[in-house]
Amino acid sequence: MADRTDPGPGRGTRLDRWHSSYADRAHGMRSSEIRALFAVASRPEVVSLAGGMPYIAGLPMGTIAEATERLLRERGAQALQYGSGQGEPELRDLIIEVMDLEGVEAHPDDVVVTTGSQQALDIVTRIFINPGDVIVAEAPSYVGALGVFRSYQAHVVHAPMDSGGLIPESLDETLGALRRTGRPVKFLYTVPNFHNPAGVTLAADRRGRIVEIAARHGVLILEDNPYGLLGFDGDTQPSLQGLNPEGVVYLGSFSKTFAPGYRVGWAVAPHAVRERLVLATESSILCPSMMAQLSVTTYLNTCDWRGQIKVYRELYRERRDAALSALAEFIPEASWTVPEGGFYTWVTLPDGLDAKAMLPRAITARVAYVPGTAFYADGQGSGHLRLSYCYPPPERIREGVRRLAGVVSGERELVEIFGTGSTGPIPGIQSPAPNQR
Amino acid sequence: MADRTDPGPGRGTRLDRWHSSYADRAHGMRSSEIRALFAVASRPEVVSLAGGMPYIAGLPMGTIAEATERLLRERGAQALQYGSGQGEPELRDLIIEVMDLEGVEAHPDDVVVTTGSQQALDIVTRIFINPGDVIVAEAPSYVGALGVFRSYQAHVVHAPMDSGGLIPESLDETLGALRRTGRPVKFLYTVPNFHNPAGVTLAADRRGRIVEIAARHGVLILEDNPYGLLGFDGDTQPSLQGLNPEGVVYLGSFSKTFAPGYRVGWAVAPHAVRERLVLATESSILCPSMMAQLSVTTYLNTCDWRGQIKVYRELYRERRDAALSALAEFIPEASWTVPEGGFYTWVTLPDGLDAKAMLPRAITARVAYVPGTAFYADGQGSGHLRLSYCYPPPERIREGVRRLAGVVSGERELVEIFGTGSTGPIPGIQSPAPNQR
Numbered sequence: 001m002a003d004r005t006d007p008g009p010g011r012g013t014r015l016d017r018w019h020s021s022y023a024d025r026a027h028g029m030r031s032s033e034i035r036a037l038f039a040v041a042s043r044p045e046v047v048s049l050a051g052g053m054p055y056i057a058g059l060p061m062g063t064i065a066e067a068t069e070r071l072l073r074e075r076g077a078q079a080l081q082y083g084s085g086q087g088e089p090e091l092r093d094l095i096i097e098v099m100d101l102e103g104v105e106a107h108p109d110d111v112v113v114t115t116g117s118q119q120a121l122d123i124v125t126r127i128f129i130n131p132g133d134v135i136v137a138e139a140p141s142y143v144g145a146l147g148v149f150r151s152y153q154a155h156v157v158h159a160p161m162d163s164g165g166l167i168p169e170s171l172d173e174t175l176g177a178l179r180r181t182g183r184p185v186k187f188l189y190t191v192p193n194f195h196n197p198a199g200v201t202l203a204a205d206r207r208g209r210i211v212e213i214a215a216r217h218g219v220l221i222l223e224d225n226p227y228g229l230l231g232f233d234g235d236t237q238p239s240l241q242g243l244n245p246e247g248v249v250y251l252g253s254f255s256k257t258f259a260p261g262y263r264v265g266w267a268v269a270p271h272a273v274r275e276r277l278v279l280a281t282e283s284s285i286l287c288p289s290m291m292a293q294l295s296v297t298t299y300l301n302t303c304d305w306r307g308q309i310k311v312y313r314e315l316y317r318e319r320r321d322a323a324l325s326a327l328a329e330f331i332p333e334a335s336w337t338v339p340e341g342g343f344y345t346w347v348t349l350p351d352g353l354d355a356k357a358m359l360p361r362a363i364t365a366r367v368a369y370v371p372g373t374a375f376y377a378d379g380q381g382s383g384h385l386r387l388s389y390c391y392p393p394p395e396r397i398r399e400g401v402r403r404l405a406g407v408v409s410g411e412r413e414l415v416e417i418f419g420t421g422s423t424g425p426i427p428g429i430q431s432p433a434p435n436q437r
Numbered sequence: 438m439a440d441r442t443d444p445g446p447g448r449g450t451r452l453d454r455w456h457s458s459y460a461d462r463a464h465g466m467r468s469s470e471i472r473a474l475f476a477v478a479s480r481p482e483v484v485s486l487a488g489g490m491p492y493i494a495g496l497p498m499g500t501i502a503e504a505t506e507r508l509l510r511e512r513g514a515q516a517l518q519y520g521s522g523q524g525e526p527e528l529r530d531l532i533i534e535v536m537d538l539e540g541v542e543a544h545p546d547d548v549v550v551t552t553g554s555q556q557a558l559d560i561v562t563r564i565f566i567n568p569g570d571v572i573v574a575e576a577p578s579y580v581g582a583l584g585v586f587r588s589y590q591a592h593v594v595h596a597p598m599d600s601g602g603l604i605p606e607s608l609d610e611t612l613g614a615l616r617r618t619g620r621p622v623k624f625l626y627t628v629p630n631f632h633n634p635a636g637v638t639l640a641a642d643r644r645g646r647i648v649e650i651a652a653r654h655g656v657l658i659l660e661d662n663p664y665g666l667l668g669f670d671g672d673t674q675p676s677l678q679g680l681n682p683e684g685v686v687y688l689g690s691f692s693k694t695f696a697p698g699y700r701v702g703w704a705v706a707p708h709a710v711r712e713r714l715v716l717a718t719e720s721s722i723l724c725p726s727m728m729a730q731l732s733v734t735t736y737l738n739t740c741d742w743r744g745q746i747k748v749y750r751e752l753y754r755e756r757r758d759a760a761l762s763a764l765a766e767f768i769p770e771a772s773w774t775v776p777e778g779g780f781y782t783w784v785t786l787p788d789g790l791d792a793k794a795m796l797p798r799a800i801t802a803r804v805a806y807v808p809g810t811a812f813y814a815d816g817q818g819s820g821h822l823r824l825s826y827c828y829p830p831p832e833r834i835r836e837g838v839r840r841l842a843g844v845v846s847g848e849r850e851l852v853e854i855f856g857t858g859s860t861g862p863i864p865g866i867q868s869p870a871p872n873q874r
Contacts, residue, residue, distance in 0.1 A: 016709030026564040029716040056517050065509035072502035080698035115552050118723040127463040151720045261517035261727040272453030279466040283588045286555040289700040
């Protein structure tokens with residue numbers, strides 16, 4: 001995660017002779033607030049509660065190494081060759097099995113294998129979005145999705161969530177209002193399970209309503225589900241896709257349930273949409289890596305992947321507990337969501353604090369997080385931060401939160417002395433909410 | 438290479454309820470003429486002279502398998518994790534070494550690792566091309582590049598080649614004429630070495646002139662060089678990039694010199710352009726596969742990759758010889774280029790024949806090729822076909838050309854009976870040319 005993109009002394013001052021040649025969309029591409037953090041957050045003395053790196057050290061690496069050796073010996077000529085743009089049939093069959101755990105209704109022909117689900121986000125946006133088109137996205141939303149939407153010059157309108165995820169009535173109002181202004185909504189982007197960054201899950205009794213509302217407004221749903229199998233109690237929620245396969249494009253990933261290093265994700269889409277996704281992915285990358293696809297296939301066929309997911313659940317639950325109890329102990333004046341799975345809790349700072357302005361002080365205190373503003377398309381979120389508990393061990397998480405508490409306390413003193421300063425009303429997860437403090 | 442994207446009986450007739458939602462660019466994405474062939478060309482009874490699949494069976498698979506096992510055991514936690522968007526520093530260092538063989542002037546900081554060089558084509562086009570912008574590309578050009586350009590709604594203007602590659606005077610005229618019409622040319626796309634599909638190489642004494650002409654017109658060069666190390670006599674040509682590093686974006690790939698199954702390619706770009714490419718690739722895929730990058734790194738560090746390239750050169754030279762001698766024996770009435778490296782020869786059919794119209798008959802005769810029209814943005818090329826000699830062994834190549842000869846001969850009889858039909862003037866590689874028949 002070393003930041004090799006730093007221009008280094010003097011290089012940033014070079015004239016860009018191609019500056020006038022860039023496409024309009026290039027001017028909207030900018031470094032994410034997360035990326036700028038990687039350089040500092042990767043220093044060993046910093047407790048990084050910033051990244052979303054899964055804790056893969058628990059994988060059965062010896063078994064994987066042996067199985068990979070066999071794969072290369074037995075099927076090397078296939079693994080190292082080009083494959084089809086849509087992805088390897090054998091892997092697509094297995095993806096159907098994985099998705100079956102969450103009630104996705106699909107045939108292997110409906111699946112497109114991608115270079116991580118990030119590429120799936122990219123090609124879905126590519127085939128649907130003209131500059132200025134409207135995407136409705138949860139507030140807050142995954143920073144990487146917002147980056148893709150921006151790069152295609154979409155206009156993102158946020159729909160509010162509470163502790164039960166997207167609020168059906170508000171979504172209905174938002175879609176209705178947009179319809180009345182004559183701006184077509186191309187799709188609704190949602191992470192229903194163990195939300196990044198909000199840490200909330202769409203309530204079971206809202207799922208049918210969300211699907212019905214989107215269908216009634218003629219709006220496609222883009223259901224992004226990288227964390228769905230990482231629920232701490234082992235339960236899964238029914239996918240939105242399963243409730244209306246013709247109205248949903250579903251995205252999945254092996255990055256959190258297995259490992260991100262292969263970059264294998266996928267999209268499931270209605271037939272005609274899937275055909276266009278294949279054309280878009282062929283144009284982007286020709287075909288996904290056969291070696292990566294067969295490695296994941298081999299893992300699923302030879303390792304106890306369901307057992308590994310259980311191991312992950314236990315591990316992340318322990319870390320979630322460490323994070324929340326440290327928050328309760330050290331920063332009781334803040335509030336936060338209580339995730340039932342996944343990697344993140346969404347922290348609301350005491351009134352008047354600005355997470356982005358506070359970040360340099362946090363880094364100085366050797367703790368890193370992602371400021372809430374990264375997760376909004378419209379500058380909201382300054383009073384929030386995303387706290388990731390996925391990577392550091394529990395005692396480090398506790399230490400990180402302790403350090404953060406010192407920063408928060410110092411900031412509050414400043415606010416008391418100088419007033420609430422320039423931070424406006426604090427948006428985000430609506431309160432009160434039953435599972436928030 | 439199975440074509441799993443066939444909609445199957447009846448499925449194509451389904452109504453696409455999202456049809457009105459697609460972006461304008463999606464309507465320009467269409468199945469390439471190559472892809473439609475894969476289903477038939479992969480049948481064992483067909484001699485495929487269509488695809489560009491390298492012959493990787495000669496790789497030291499046991500050594501690669503063992504090295505990969507060690508990699509996973511020793512560095513698994515790194516290999517299976519996320520990495521930086523720009524790519525692994527260790528691999529970028531090695532890429533500099535590889536490129537040094539062709540005179541590329543670059544620092545590891547100037548390199549962006551991509552999911553095959555196709556993704557590099559995609560992100561370069563993404564940051565430069567607004568709909569309607571002009572790209573000048575060789576006639577003919579790599580079909581995958583034309584697909585990317587079309588997906589970004591570029592307007593492609595072709596510049597002619599002869600047996601010495603791009604013709605400097607014609608390029609100068611083309612760029613001058615475009616300048617006078619006030620349409621800015623965003624970049625010149627060229628494959629200088631062992632051209633796909635034309636099989637020609639840009640003459641040494643033209644290289645400086647091409648670079649000078651582009652610079653004088655203020656046009657960036659996009660130099661795509663997947664085959665440069667596969668020259669049959671072992672010599673390499675100086676890269677255009679080395680002649681003007683600030684005026685060239687250079688694309689490289691391990692797909693032809695090692696193996697395509699990892700999907701590892703790269704771009705080298707002037708500093709400011711490189712920064713934007715990193716943002717574009719992060720938006721597309723977050724980061725390239727660490728496992729793929731470290732696998733390629735391991736291969737370069739532990740295997741004799743220079744020796745392997747020599748093996749490939751010998752192998753492809755033998756196949757080139759088989760293809761050309763079979764053409765001379767069986768279809769002397771056609772003409773073709775004499776490639777000094779790479780995978781392809783460009784065949785010009787006798788007057789009046791249409792390679793696309795003829796293809797179904799060829800498939801029936803159990804031989805496949807790619808019709809010339811696939812390699813033009815404007816419908817030219819019907820009198821040509823690309824013949825790939827990279828994959829089948831020499832005796833199969835000979836058999837394929839023999840089958841093709843039967844088809845050509847049958848077509849000529851038809852033309853003699855019914856006249857030249859609807860095939861207009863035949864464009865393409867200009868003749869006469871010294872190394873053409």
